[in-house]
Amino acid sequence: MPALAAQPIVYDFVSPSTIVFGWGRRVEVGRLASRIARRAFVVCGSRTLEQSGLPQQFDNLLRQAGVEPIHVPRPASHEPEVSDVDNLTRWLIDRGATDSDCLIAVGGGSTIDLAKAAAALATNSAGVPPSGGSSDRLKPGLQPTSVREFLEGVGSGRTITRPPLPLIAIPTTAGTGSEATKNAVISSYDPPFKKSLRSDLMLPRVVLVDPELTVSVPPHITAWTGMDAITQLIESYVSCRSQPIPRTLAMQGLELAIPAVVEAVRDGSSRSARERMSHAALLSGLSLANSGLGLAHGVAAALGSCAKVPHGLACAVMLRVALRVNRSVCTESFASLAPAITNRTHASTDTAADAVVARIDELCHDLGIPRRLSELGVRPDQIPDLVAGSHGNSLSGNPREISDAELRETLEQMF
Numbered sequence: 182m183p184a185l186a187a188q189p190i191v192y193d194f195v196s197p198s199t200i201v202f203g204w205g206r207r208v209e210v211g212r213l214a215s216r217i218a219r220r221a222f223v224v225c226g227s228r229t230l231e232q233s234g235l236p237q238q239f240d241n242l243l244r245q246a247g248v249e250p251i252h253v254p255r256p257a258s259h260e261p262e263v264s265d266v267d268n269l270t271r272w273l274i275d276r277g278a279t280d281s282d283c284l285i286a287v288g289g290g291s292t293i294d295l296a297k298a299a300a301a302l303a304t305n306s307a308g309v310p311p312s313g314g315s316s317d318r319l320k321p322g323l324q325p326t327s328v329r330e331f332l333e334g335v336g337s338g339r340t341i342t343r344p345p346l347p348l349i350a351i352p353t354t355a356g357t358g359s360e361a362t363k364n365a366v367i368s369s370y371d372p373p374f375k376k377s378l379r380s381d382l383m384l385p386r387v388v389l390v391d392p393e394l395t396v397s398v399p400p401h402i403t404a405w406t407g408m409d410a411i412t413q414l415i416e417s418y419v420s421c422r423s424q425p426i427p428r429t430l431a432m433q434g435l436e437l438a439i440p441a442v443v444e445a446v447r448d449g450s451s452r453s454a455r456e457r458m459s460h461a462a463l464l465s466g467l468s469l470a471n472s473g474l475g476l477a478h479g480v481a482a483a484l485g486s487c488a489k490v491p492h493g494l495a496c497a498v499m500l501r502v503a504l505r506v507n508r509s510v511c512t513e514s515f516a517s518l519a520p521a522i523t524n525r526t527h528a529s530t531d532t533a534a535d536a537v538v539a540r541i542d543e544l545c546h547d548l549g550i551p552r553r554l555s556e557l558g559v560r561p562d563q564i565p566d567l568v569a570g571s572h573g574n575s576l577s578g579n580p581r582e583i584s585d586a587e588l589r590e591t592l593e594q595m596f
């Protein structure tokens with residue numbers, strides 16, 4: 182990547198309009214919801230948080246602010262599938278959800294994506310009059326169009342053209358940054374695919390990040406989700422669609438996340454580690470939404486749909502490999518990330534770039550991230566499906582093109 186000063190500066194930057202960040206600030210949920218809605222459909226995606234009384238606390242806070250809370254049945258605890266989105270969309274339509282209501286998604290990336298997709302489908306699927314204004318009431322009893330039709334690469338090309346129901350995104354893992362992105366990732370296992378629906382209109386209206394909500398995330402999920410954020414920060418920085426504002430955000434995110442992820446895994450109650458990870462994850466979402474991603478995320482989607490590998494773990498396993506595959510074309514960009522990732526200066530751009538690869542290797546080792554695809558339950562005969570399933574928006578952002586033959590060989594070497 183040439184130095185910024187040598188390039189014409191032209192970019193778009195999209196982000197949620199309100200971001201509220203801070204330890205314990207979930208108590209502001211009523212105030213934030215009352216600005217945009219009379220009723221709030223609350224989706225809580227974590228059994229642990231549900232058992233800790235969070236939904237009851239939200240009920241009280243929303244009522245005190247004059248907002249009627251309506252609890253959505255807790256979604257299945259897996260990454261969202263086509264049927265999950267279609268069911269939630271129908272549930273919302275049957276309850277007459279309109280744009281004077283809002284959705285509040287409290288959970289990891291799975292919950293936020295599920296709510297993001299259903300919020301978009303509720304105003305964009307069949308049953309909504311084509312000429313209806315934004316205040317039109319949705320019609321109960323009508324069959325919503327399946328989200329599948331809106332998914333990149335596998336859908337029928339339908340797009341999100343109307344503003345979704347307003348969404349308040351409250352992440353409870355520190356990883357995906359989905360609270361700040363304009364896409365929702367939806368899976369299917371038969372046939373296998375993991376694809377996004379995407380629109381600038383899908384950016385959450387309000388983002389409320391309370392790092393205290395991540396304290397109960399167990400160590401292995403802290404490691405996987407933390408590595409997802411780190412992968413997003415690096416891949417968005419080196420992406421062929423990389424942009425100036427996200428590059429600055431990514432640098433700060435990496436400086437905070439590289440030491441903090443180990444600390445958060447070791448001591449989940451560390452306020453400072455949890456704060457740094459939640460902030461880094463948010464920055465990773467802002468970065469990927471504007472700059473795209475790369476090889477690690479492309480293959481991670483295929484590992485998710487072909488072998489049900491959790492998203493963060495899949496990214497962590499693939500990051501090391503992606504760094505090696507891209508090393509030859511990324512000397513400058515890896516070297517400019519070196520101070521943030523390695524926390525020291527280096528004699529030359531080559532040694533700095535090599536130090537970045539080595540530091541990520543060491544970090545993955547310290548976090549117990551496996552190297553072999555067989556350790557993830559993947560079989561060699563799945564390689565053709567993995568290659569086919571890796572193509573899409575993420576892979577197209579990789580800093581250099583990867584042929585199917587090279588990708589197949591790369592994956593074969595991981596057994």
Ligand code: NAD
Nearest residue numbers: 227229260289290291353354357359362364366397398492
């Ligand atoms: P997740 O949401 O699937 O959560 C992982 C597990 O942690 C679940 O069992 C969940 O119940 C639990 N959990 C969540 N919060 C908890 C808490 N505070 N305490 C205890 N347990 C808790 O995992 P994730 O990595 O956050 O999200 C993964 C999904 O996000 C994938 O589908 C991935 O494709 C998607 N994603 C979306 C984007 C985007 O921009 N839309 C970006 C990256 C990833």
